[in-house]
Structure formats: structure tokens, C-alpha cells
Amino acid sequence: MGIAKDIVAESIYTALPQLSLQEIDELLEVPPNQDLGDYSFPCFTLAKKLKKSPVLIASDLAEKMPENKLFEKIDVVYGFVNFSLNKGYLASKLLPKIISEHKEYGKSAEGAGKTVVLDFSSPNIAKPFSVAHLRSTVIGHSLARIWEHMGYKAERVNHLGDWGTQFGKVIVAYKKWGDEPSEHSKGSIRHLLELYVRFHKEAEDQPDLDDEARLWFKKLEDGDKEAYSLWQQFRKTSLDNLREVYELMGVGFDHYTGESFYNDLMPKAIEKLEPFMEVSEGADIVSLGEDMPPFLVRKSDGATLYGTRDLTAAIYRFETFNFAKCLYVVGGEQALHFKQVFAVLKKLGYDWADSCEHVPFGLMRFGDMKLSTRQGNVIFLEDVLNKAIDLTKEIIEEKNPDIENKDDVARMVGVGAVIFNDLRNNRIKTINFEWDDLLNFQGDTGPYIQYTHARACSLLSKAEEVTTVNLELLQEVEEEVLVAELERFPDIVKQAARANEPSTIARYLLSLARDFNKFYQAHRILDVEEELKKARLTLVDAIRKTIDTGLFLLGLEAPEKM
């Protein structure tokens, strides 16, 4: 929570004890226009409670407001009490705080001692890591950092799809054609894809291949040595590739507990389900009433399903982590599935089922291009990232060819563009995959924010370190806007966490960057009178650090030069 918003809320509280501090905090809003003030307290909802007109309540309230150096002006407009903050005073309190706290700025103690489990990314092994997996990966990664900023301990779980019939297919294909990989793909994930694609192509004419695949998966489940060793080999090849991509993006996990991890735990979970199970059409189901289809525990052939493994995983996670929250960052098309899983958990008497939450996101679509792993039409995430990095290199060569460690910077910016493109909008929105959007580095983009950061760094590097400084000198409109905006950052993080919505931070950073660039355009910073220069550099430093922290929360790096 920002210091100023707290003070405003407390001041209102002293004059209006009928409401709790928290209620006041929630009512406080930022007016649409800076001229109206920095915080606004609407009195309309109070009208009924106090049996007075909103306008009267507002003017009474304004009367009773305690003196505070922070308030420059308190206006009553309509039924709003508008607070204009004394920006010079605010700056003198806020900017040193931001500078000394840096990455800790906006951090909350709310989650102290609590754990949040995040299930995200979770790609299918033996299939390539495609752009389709990008969303869960970057949203989950960002949310983990946001919750950590709220004081929680985050457990990042990669629920790998490393079990299932597709492994039977790859085993069959490998045994038949595995020794004829094309030149570039030997031993790589691309080879596995070739096999997967070839399997589906040949299976069109030879349906018995499918039976063979099921047989091999059955063998795998029964612990057949050859099947198991091949599975291990494929799993390793896939994981090696995954880790490469994760490293490129700076994404990490605390646990790689995929579906196969729960094989041994499932019988126990199914045992707990027994009292609720019934047989329907040969399969074991748990009925969930009228408004939901039943939950399938076991297929008619006795094999378990995805849902069974999710259920087992949930129980395991609660027993292991005793989580306060368990977030499933999975596409919105699986909403019903999670609703069912949570309902079954409730049925089992687990109250913590209410702490489990599906965090859905919209589909990644590809326009007219039909993408199908089976047909081999895949856009590798790795290729997307590398294309973005290559383009960044070209831009660097053109604009700033002299900077050192070009490759590092190109990676940070290229990858940042891809990540930001995904996090910029509400996660529920469908994204159309467009190369042009992805490779545009102007406007509302990651590189724009990174560029702004680099610009600020450049200013700071050209000046000596600032020690004593009079921040009351920051009186230009552009400066006041920035100070007020910096103050909102802690609240923004809170909002982002509450809604599990990284885009809240992305939007904030765009706005902060835009306002900084306007300021930069309108005023000189280095060649002004010494005291003013110090004050402006302090502002620049606070902005630079807030952008750095915000980018971190999104999972982007902040290069000092670009």
C-alpha cells in the first residue's frame, strides 16, 4: 500500500468512524483527471446510511478533515471529496523510499507464512514446445512473482503431460523408423516430432498401428523394461529441450512433477473416492448432480484419466504444501473440467477445495492457418523467440551498434517483446498469433518499456551520485504526474494479485513509461541548475527502479542499454 493512500484513508476515518478503514480504502478511487485531484472519495453510497445528501456529507467531511502537510487542497465536487496531494512533500517522502527499497518497493506482508501453489506451463512431453504453451508459461511465471511480492511463498509446479497413449505411438514409430532421422534432427525433440507425424500419416492406411500403440502404452504401464527405457529416453530428450526454452525465457520451476509422478499415488486417491463412485456404461464415475456432467474416475478398461491424476495431484499438493491457494493456470476451455475436479474434492470433504482456483486464459489462435501437431504444422516457441531475438539484433545494429554485449541485450529485448505481447491484455482475451504484432517494437510493447528504462539508466550514468536533495523543487506538471503515479504502484500490485491479472501491471508500466517520456521530452534533466538537476535525477532513479521492479514482476529483464 502506498503511503499517501493510507494517509488519505486514515484521515477520512478520523472524520467518518462509521466506516472501517478497509471500507474507506476500497471506496477511494483515482479521479479520471489529474485536475480533479489524486484521490477521490465518493459519498453517494453513504447517503442512505447517514440520511443526508451526498453533497452535504462531502462538504461536512471536507470540513472535518485533519490538517496534514500532505494535502495541498481538499475540494468538494458533486458528492466527491477530492484530495490534491502536495507533490513536493509527497516526493520528499516517497522517492527516497522507492530508491532505498528498489525491488522491495510495493512488497506486502499480506502473505507472510502462506504458500501459493501455481500449476502452469505443463506441456505435453514427446510433442514439441509450441507457441500454444506460451500463454500458460508466461502468465504463470508472472503470477508467481506477483504473489511473492504479496509476501507469499510460491511453489511453481510443472504438471508435465508425461504419461498417456501418445507415448505408445512414439514408441511404435521409434521402433519402426527411429534409425532414419533426417540430418538435423537426430536425437532432438524435432526427431520425436517427425516420428509422431509419421505415425499419424501411416496410421491412416494402417489402423492396426493404433492398436499397437495402445499395446505399447499398456506395456509401459505394466512396467515393461524396453518400453520404460524408451519412455525415459524420450522424456529426457523433451525435458532437455524444454529446459533450454525455459532458460531462454528466464522461467524456472520448483517442481517437475508430471502426470507420471502420481502413478503410485492414484490407488490411494481412488480408494477415497470409492464411497461416491458408481458404475455407468462400464466406467467408474462420480455423479455431480444436475448441473454438471459426472466425473470420470476410470475408463471401462480400468485405465485412469487426466481428471483422476489432477485429483490425486491436488490432494498431494495440499498434504505437501498446506497451501493457502492453489492456482491452475490453464486455458479457459478446461473450465468445466476444473469445476468438476473441485466439486469432487468438496464431496470428499476437503474444505480447502475452495482455495483451489482455475485461472483461465483465452486461446491462442492462428488466423486461417490450421495448426496441428499431428500434421506437423507447428510453430516452435523456440523459433518464435529466436526470430524475435534476430530482429532485435538487426535493430541494435541499426540504432546502437556500439553497445557491448549485444547478444545479451538482443535476448532480453526479443524475449521481452514476446512475453509482453502475451501479458499486455486481459488474459481471458483470445490472442491471434500475428508475426507483425509480435515483431513490432513500437508503442504498447515490452521493448518500449525497456527502452524507457534504458533511457533513464543513461541519464543516471551521466551524472554523479545524488546525495542531499530538495525534492520540493519538482513542481512541473509532468513531474507531479509521475510522483503521483509512482505512489500507486503498491496498489497496482495488489490489484494484479487479487485478479490474478498480470496485465494490470503491464498497463501500469505502459502508462508510467509514457509519462516519463513526455517528461523527458518537455524538460531537460542534466543541463539545468544544480539543485533542480539533483531533484530530477532522483525522480528518474525512482522511476527507473519502479520500472525495473514492474518488469521483473512480468518476467521481463530490464537492460541498462539498448
Added chain:
RNA sequence: GCGCCUGUAGCUCAGCUGGAUAGAGCAACGGACUUCUAAUCCGUAGGCCACAGGUUCGAGUCCUGUCAGGCGCGCCA
């Protein structure tokens, strides 16, 4: 057929739990680099907030209905 999600400028989208004149970016057009990074900034133009009712002092936001698109609806994940 039933359920969930989405519908705001030509395009992509913001708009916090209802609040003050609906905001950005892209694309288009016109400007600003002998000076702190032009991956920037300024300006012009662009809107029956899908439609129709309702609730309210107040609705892009809430409720109902309609339309359009997406997704899902027991042996895939």
C-alpha cells in the same frame, strides 16, 4: 439443445469492486533529432460502448432478453 467466455474507434485493446467530459497503441495524415538514447515525443482524424428493455441520484460497468463469434458438454489431455 444446454452451459461458460467474449462483443467499446478501420485493427488490437484499457476503462479498479456502478461514478465526474469514454482512453491508449497500431494503421493513415501533418510536425519535432547541431543538445540528456527518435525503439521517442507533439498534433489531426476516427465512437448509437452489439441491440432492446430494466434497476439506480448515476450504467460501457449490474439484471433480463435478443443477436453475433469462440469454447465446452463421460471413456483425449
